[in-house]
Amino acid sequence: MPDVESAITSQRVMCIKKYVEEPHRSWKTILDHHLNSVGGAFLFKCNYDPNKLSLRLPRFYEECIKAWFRLNKYEPNTIEEISNEIIWNNRFICIDKYSVFYRNIWSQGIYKIGDLYDQHGTLNLLLLNRLSSTERLALNGVLHSFPHEWRLKIKENRATILSLTKPLSQLFFLRLKGKQYSLLNITSKQVYSSFIDNLIIPPSAKTKYENKFKTDLDWPDIYTLPAKCCLDTKTREFQFKVLHRIVYTKKLLYKIGKSDSPLCSFCGSHEETLEHLLVECEKVDVFWKLLAEWLAAYNVILEYLNEVDIILGVCKLGDDKVLINHILLLAKYFIYKCSLKKMIPTVSLFVPRIRYTYDIEFRIATNKDKLPYHYKKWNKLLLFIYNKT
Secondary structure: OOOHHHHHHHHHHHHHHHHHHOOOOOOHHHHHHHOHHHOHHHHHHOOOOHHHOOOOOOHHHHHHHHHHHHHHOOOOOOHHHHHOOEOOOOOOOEEOOEEOOOHHHHOOOOOEHHHHEOOOOOEOHHHHHOOOHHHHHHHHHHHOOOOHHHHHHHHHOHHHHHHHOOOOOOOOEEEEOOEEEEHHHOOHHHHHHHHHHHHOOOOHHHHHHHHHHOOOOOHHHHHHHHHHHOOOHHHHHHHHHHHOOOOOOHHHHHHOOOOOOOEOOOOOOOEOOHHHHHHHOHHHHHHHHHHHHHHHOOOOOOOOOOHHHHHHOOOOOOOOHHHHHHHHHHHHHHHHHHHHHOOOOOHHHHHHHHHHHHHHHHHHHHHOOOHHHHHHHHHHHHHHHHOOO
């Protein structure tokens, strides 16, 4: 489902994009008037905070500059970032709790912190001499408003600050997902995606798996494997439950008072956790070994399956990746169904399920004219599929 608030906020950002990029339009007159005290469109080059600007705006435009701020805010840390930080309307450079914009000084070409210094790292006297005494006093107040950390870094890197300062670009930029992009290449879809990323909370199960397995996991591949490997929604649903650790094992059922015992349905000697049910139980371990031997007879090679491979899927495979992961999904669901029936999983009971799944996918592939892909996937098991003796 789309997030309505993020969609609306994205359009507020696109309104600013139109304001700063397109030729003059009559609708811009109102915003030009309200932003005159902060430099007009120049504001959207600055690292501003709406709450620190001396502005009173119509509600719509207030929402627009707040939306832009949400994406474009950042905190400079390196000397290069500090030297290229725009002085005006800056949320870190405040006098009486408000950021400043002195048009007379700004019009002299003083935009960035680095513009204030010469090649020796001292204040540029030629520049200061062009200013009136009132302007120099105002600029002195600005210098004393720099954050303490910035002043220390400037002092330590005086010799390089001018060389690190880049000319002010005529283009406008927007920060999306931590990277700076020219507005020319920005779409509302990209802006919306950036807002959505800030709302996403990683599933708690993901963190638990990472802490348990202590290895790098390719989560995009893991999450998309079920959709790539099978067409059966029931199997996909079960893997979704596995990935989010919401499979109702006996341990969980016992915890909520829906089972008389938390012990495994197969071995009866250990708690039936998700890992025990699908991997650790000695009865299940025998099933996986026999299944690997059965597949090897058809040249479908399953190397040693560890806990990660069985639970999350095998990501690093060649041509058999889709088939093997599909069989793993079917086998896990089969084990779970056997546990509900209190029946030991065996390969002889499982392999008919493979043939049944093949028949369903064959009909779907026929209707959708995708038989070449279907045969490519099932190629190594076709001898078993059609040999029904």
